[in-house]
Amino acid sequence: MEIDVIFKIAAVGVIVAVVNQILSRSGREEYTMVTTVAGLILVMMMVIPYISTFFSYIRSVFDL
Amino acid sequence: MILRIAGVALVTGISFSVLKKDRPEIAFCLETAAGILLLTAVLPELDAIRSVCEGMMRGTGLETDYLSVMGKVAAVAVLTGISAVSCRDAGENALAYKIELAGKILILIQALPLFTALTELIGGLSEAV
Numbered sequence: 652m653e654i655d656v657i658f659k660i661a662a663v664g665v666i667v668a669v670v671n672q673i674l675s676r677s678g679r680e681e682y683t684m685v686t687t688v689a690g691l692i693l694v695m696m697m698v699i700p701y702i703s704t705f706f707s708y709i710r711s712v713f714d715l
Numbered sequence: 716m717i718l719r720i721a722g723v724a725l726v727t728g729i730s731f732s733v734l735k736k737d738r739p740e741i742a743f744c745l746e747t748a749a750g751i752l753l754l755t756a757v758l759p760e761l762d763a764i765r766s767v768c769e770g771m772m773r774g775t776g777l778e779t780d781y782l783s784v785m786g787k788v789a790a791v792a793v794l795t796g797i798s799a800v801s802c803r804d805a806g807e808n809a810l811a812y813k814i815e816l817a818g819k820i821l822i823l824i825q826a827l828p829l830f831t832a833l834t835e836l837i838g839g840l841s842e843a844v
Contacts, residue, residue, distance in 0.1 A: 653723055653752045660748060661730035664741035668734070687738070694741055698748040705755050712761060713790040714783060 656701065660694050720753055743805050750797065780828075787825050791818055 667690035671683040709715065727749035734742040765786070772782050795818025802811040 653719070653756065654726055656752065657723065657727055657730060657745065657749055660741065660745045661734065664730075664734040664738050664745065667741065668737040671737075687740070690738070691740055691744070694744045698744055698751075701748060701751050701755065705751050705758075708755065708758055709790055709794070712758065712765075713786050715787060715790060 656697060659697060663690050663694055663697075666690070716756070720756060723749060723753060739805075743801070746804070747801055750801070754797075784825055784829060788822050791821050791825065794818075795821075 667686055670686050674680065674682045674686065727746060731742050731746050734745060765782075768782055769779060772779050795815055799811040799814045799818075802808075802814060
């Protein structure tokens with residue numbers, strides 16, 4: 652369960668880097684920013700459920 | 716348990732070093748996610764520690780409210796440390812300083828009941844004398 656998320660994030664990062672390289676080599680440099688932002692949004696969508704579980708657990712344990 | 720943590724940390728370190736040069740922002744998300752996952756794996760063990768501490772506090776006769784205050788202070792300190800160090804790793808020294816300042820203020824606010832109880836205790840002792 653846990654290592655899957657890390658592999659997915661690493662895979663998204665590698666894909667974004669490769670796509671950015673291809674785009675900059677073929678001359679479409681304006682799309683590199685778009686793909687980077689898309690990759691970041693994808694990664695954050697994967698990470699935010701874990702963060703919310705973590706924070707709600709801390710809130711329940713420590714009565715914050 | 717520690718094997719799982721060590722394995723996750725190693726995989727994260729390797730992936731982080733791969734991504735750091737090309738896409739540092741995704742590398743930052745990766746190490747934040749790994750940190751959160753490691754802490755979520757370890758947190759259930761805190762219940763045992765808390766029950767032992769409660770037993771000890773009950774034995775000494777002090778109020779158990781103080782244990783929850785200490786727990787909240789520890790939680791605020793840990794969370795402040797994690798977020799400040801993450802920001803500093805991402806190069807945001809100013810943001811890390813502000814996070815630490817906010818954490819210190821929140822810890823003081825949490826500890827205020829203890830201060831008032833202490834002053835009342837000292838006042839009561841001086842009246843008795």
